[in-house]
Amino acid sequence: MSHTLKSKTLQELDIEEIKETNPLLKLVQGQRIVQVPELVLESGVVINNFPIAYKTWGTLNEAGDNVLVICHALTGSADVADWWGPLLGNDLAFDPSRFFIICLNSMGSPYGSFSPLTINEETGVRYGPEFPLCTVRDDVRAHRIVLDSLGVKSIACVIGGSMGGMLSLEWAAMYGKEYVKNMVALATSARHSAWCISWSEAQRQSIYSDPNYLDGYYPVEEQPVAGLSAARMSALLTYRTRNSFENKFSRRSPSIAQQQKAQREETRKPSTVSEHSLQIHNDGYKTKASTAIAGISGQKRQSVVSTASSSDSLNSSTSMTSVSSVTGEVKDIKPAQTYFSAQSYLRYQGTKFINRFDANCYIAITRKLDTHDLARDRVDDITEVLSTIQQPSLIIGIQSDGLFTYSEQEFLAEHIPKSQLEKIESPEGHDAFLLEFKLINKLIVQFLKTNCKAITDAAPRAWGGDVGNDETKTSVFGEAEEVTNW
Numbered sequence: 001m002s003h004t005l006k007s008k009t010l011q012e013l014d015i016e017e018i019k020e021t022n023p024l025l026k027l028v029q030g031q032r033i034v035q036v037p038e039l040v041l042e043s044g045v046v047i048n049n050f051p052i053a054y055k056t057w058g059t060l061n062e063a064g065d066n067v068l069v070i071c072h073a074l075t076g077s078a079d080v081a082d083w084w085g086p087l088l089g090n091d092l093a094f095d096p097s098r099f100f101i102i103c104l105n106s107m108g109s110p111y112g113s114f115s116p117l118t119i120n121e122e123t124g125v126r127y128g129p130e131f132p133l134c135t136v137r138d139d140v141r142a143h144r145i146v147l148d149s150l151g152v153k154s155i156a157c158v159i160g161g162s163m164g165g166m167l168s169l170e171w172a173a174m175y176g177k178e179y180v181k182n183m184v185a186l187a188t189s190a191r192h193s194a195w196c197i198s199w200s201e202a203q204r205q206s207i208y209s210d211p212n213y214l215d216g217y218y219p220v221e222e223q224p225v226a227g228l229s230a231a232r233m234s235a236l237l238t239y240r241t242r243n244s245f246e247n248k249f250s251r252r253s254p255s256i257a258q259q260q261k262a263q264r265e266e267t268r269k270p271s272t273v274s275e276h277s278l279q280i281h282n283d284g285y286k287t288k289a290s291t292a293i294a295g296i297s298g299q300k301r302q303s304v305v306s307t308a309s310s311s312d313s314l315n316s317s318t319s320m321t322s323v324s325s326v327t328g329e330v331k332d333i334k335p336a337q338t339y340f341s342a343q344s345y346l347r348y349q350g351t352k353f354i355n356r357f358d359a360n361c362y363i364a365i366t367r368k369l370d371t372h373d374l375a376r377d378r379v380d381d382i383t384e385v386l387s388t389i390q391q392p393s394l395i396i397g398i399q400s401d402g403l404f405t406y407s408e409q410e411f412l413a414e415h416i417p418k419s420q421l422e423k424i425e426s427p428e429g430h431d432a433f434l435l436e437f438k439l440i441n442k443l444i445v446q447f448l449k450t451n452c453k454a455i456t457d458a459a460p461r462a463w464g465g466d467v468g469n470d471e472t473k474t475s476v477f478g479e480a481e482e483v484t485n486w
C-alpha cells in the first residue's frame, strides 16, 4: 500500500473555484473536497494533488469506529440523501445519531473527485481523454487516505450497490476484518461479467460514434450529447426489465405532459408525402447531421428522395396505399402509430442525463467497472479471494436483475464464509436497489442491529444536522417520485 496510515489533515479545496471548471459540481450540495498528495494507481501511474469529494452525516466517536462507509453506483455522487435518502435519518439504516456516515465520490465521476474534468496541473487544461485508468481498488485506496485523515480507526460497516457493491467487496478484501468489520453488497458481482462488459462497450461506442466526440477533446459546453444520451438510454434498459416496461408503458402514446418533458422537436407541417415519410423516419435523430439533412434543399434533397422512392416503387405492387410518395397529398395519409410513451421516456431520460453527466467521465467510469475482478493479480480461483472475506456480510440480490444476476449474488454468498443472502422480489430489475427502499432499509437495520450492536444499542446523540433528504427537494437523479410514494 502506498498510502500512509498516519492521520494527516488533507488540504481542503475551494469548491466555488472548482465549479468554474466543472459546472456539474453545482448539482451536489453540502460536500467537501480535499486534496490527496499522492497515489500510485494500480497501473503504476502516479497521481499527485488530486481531489476526492465526500459528504458526511453524524459525528465520529472518540474511538473512531462508529463509521458507515456508503459507496455510490455508476452515476451517483457522494450525496447519499439524493439517491438513498429514505435510508438516511434517525433510527433508519443510516442513522446519523449513532453512526458517522461517509460517502466518498469515486474517481472518474464528474461530481468532485479526480476525473476527466479535473485540471491537469502539468498542462493547465482538463485531463479529458488523457485521464488515467482508475480501478475500483484505486478508489478504495484513495478513499482510505481520506478516512485516515479524518481520524477513522475502523469501519463498522461498508455498504454499496452495483458499482458501490464492488467497492464494498474490495474494501473487505483489501483491508480485512480488523479494519472493515462488516460488509453489505447489493446487486453486484465478484467480477464484471462478459454481459456487463459488452453493455459498457456498446455504450462507449455510442459516444465514440457522435461526431462531436472529437477523440474526447470536445469543449465541455459542446459535449457529444447525442452519443451520451443514446448510451444512457441503452444503459437504462439494462437497469429495468421487459415486463416493467410493458407494465409502465405498454403501447400507449405519451401524454402531452410527457411529450413536453421529452422535448420532442417541433417539426413543421409536411407539405409532401416524401417530407412526411422523412419526418417519421428521422424522428428523434438529434445530431448536427440531422439539421444539415433537414436543411438540404432543392435538387440534392430531391435526389435523396427519388432514390428512396425508386426503392419504394419495388414494393408498390403489393402496397395497399394508393397515395404516391412523390405527388400524393399529405391529407390522404393515415400512418400507423410510431411515437410511443416508452420512446418519450427514453428520450427524456437521455436529455436529463446529458445535463448531469460528462461523456469522458462516462467512459472512464465504465472502464473502471470493466476492470472489476476480485481475483485480478491475486489468485487464479476467485473463490479463494471470496473465502478470505471473513467479515459478517449481507448480500442482497434482485431476482429480476438481468445485469448483475441473482445467481451472481448466490455465488458471492456461497463463497463468503460468514454471509447471509437476501432476495428482493421486484419486477424492476437492477435498479430495484435504488427503488425498494423499505425492504433494503429493513434488511440493513436488522443486519446492523445484529453485527454492530454496541453502536445501534447506544443512546442516540444529537448531531445537529439535517440529513438533506427533504421529500420536497428536487432530486438530481430523479428518484423523487418514489420517495413521495413511500
Ligand SMILES: CC(=O)SCCNC(=O)CCNC(=O)[C@H](O)C(C)(C)COP(=O)(O)OP(=O)(O)OC[C@H]1O[C@@H](n2cnc3c(N)ncnc32)[C@H](O)[C@@H]1OP(=O)(O)O
Pocket: 072, 073, 074, 075, 076, 077, 083, 254, 258, 259, 261, 262, 341, 342, 343, 344, 345, 346, 348, 431, 434, 435, 477, 478, 479, 480, 481, 482
Ligand atoms: C448509478 C448509481 O450510481 S446509482 C446510485 C446513484 N444513483 C443514481 O444516480 C441513480 C441514477 N438514477 C436512476 O438510476 C433512476 O433515476 C432511479 C433508479 C434512481 C429512479 O428511477 P425512477 O424514480 O423509477 O424514475 P423513472 O425511471 O420512473 O423516471 C421518472 C422520470 O421520468 C419521467 N417520465 C416517466 N414516464 C415518462 C414518459 N413516458 N415520457 C417522458 N417522461 C417520462 C417522469 O416524469 C420522471 O421525471 P423526473 O425525473 O423529472 O421527475
Ligand SMILES: N[C@@H](CCO)C(=O)O
Pocket: 073, 074, 075, 076, 161, 162, 163, 239, 431, 434
Ligand atoms: N441507475 C444506476 C445503475 C447503475 O448501477 C446508475 O445510474 O448509477
